[in-house]
Every structure is written in structure tokens, then in C-alpha cells.
Amino acid sequence: MSAPRFGILAVCTANICRSPMMEMLLQAQLDDSRYEVASAGVQGWDRKPMDASAAAELERLGHSAEGFRSHPIGSYLVDSADLILTATRTHRSDVLGLSPQALRRSFTLVEFAALSGIVTADSPRELVAQAAQQRSLAPAEIDIGDPYRRGPEVHRAIADQIAEAVATISTRLNALVTADSH
Known part of the structure; x- marks a missing residue:
């Protein structure tokens, strides 16, 4: 019997720019037999396609x-x-408004990327737990700006910021499940 998959939820405002990009990049880079990724918006629209500018960056x-x-x-x-x-601290607060017990599992993307590189762990769950304990070591700037209805240069900068953080997190998480399966 295989182990249950580790679930990751990406969150932003409307779930049409930042969180879908986080979701799709994580899905592409993580072992899908071990990880399950979804996204949602705190003021989420239901069943809307991804914003065209964000989708163009994802395609790039x-x-x-x-x-x-x-x-x-x-x-x-x-x-x-x-x-x-989450994309921002405010989104993390919105998540905690729905479920206060999610505190130790909730981080901004940039915050978790930074913390995943400095804590030691033997499993994805342990990585999350240790990152929560070391949250004070995260950088001061951990929010990803909202590119919605902004120019292409803003979308590109945000996409690159998300891609860099996702690559760091994916590398760390994949290494943990590879080590875990031996």
C-alpha cells in the first residue's frame, strides 16, 4: 500500500494569477505520486480561467x-x-480566519522557500513542522505583489519570483521523499 500523498494548497486573492501559477509550477516539479497540489482564492471566483497575462507568463x-x-x-x-x-501575509491571515489550527501549516511562498533551505528535516511533514518553529528566521519581505491588471513587466517579475521560490521548495520536497523511499 502506498503512503498517502502530501497535500499542498496555494492561495491568493481571486485564484486567477499567483496561486494558479504556484499550483501549476509545483505540480510540474513535484513527484505526483507523493504530492497533490491545489489552489484557491480567498475572494475566489468560481470556475474562471487564469488571467491572460499570468497565463502568458506561465507559458513563458x-x-x-x-x-x-x-x-x-x-x-x-x-x-x-x-x-x-499563500501569496501574502494577508492571505495567510485569511486562511487562519477559516481554520486557526492551520497556523503551523501556513506560510507565504517566499517565507517557506527561505525556511526550507535552513531547517533540517527527514520528511515533508517534519520540514513543515520545523519551518513553523523557525518562522522568526524568515526574511522581512515575504509577500508576492498582485500583478492583476498591471503591465507585462510586473507580471514577468512576479512570475519569476514565484518560479524561483517554487524551484527551491520543489527541490527540497523531492529530496525528502527520495530519501524517505530508500
């Missing part, structure tokens, strides 16, 4: 937004996630 990074549809966040998504990655 080698991935397609085809078939993506937005989802509003709900307590079920929060409660079932092993790790919640």
Missing part, C-alpha cells in the same frame, strides 16, 4: 494554463492540506 516558463478553473477557498481545502502556501 514552459507550462500551460489550459483547463485551469479558479476555486474559492473553503475550510475543507484548508483542513485537508499538509502545507498551505
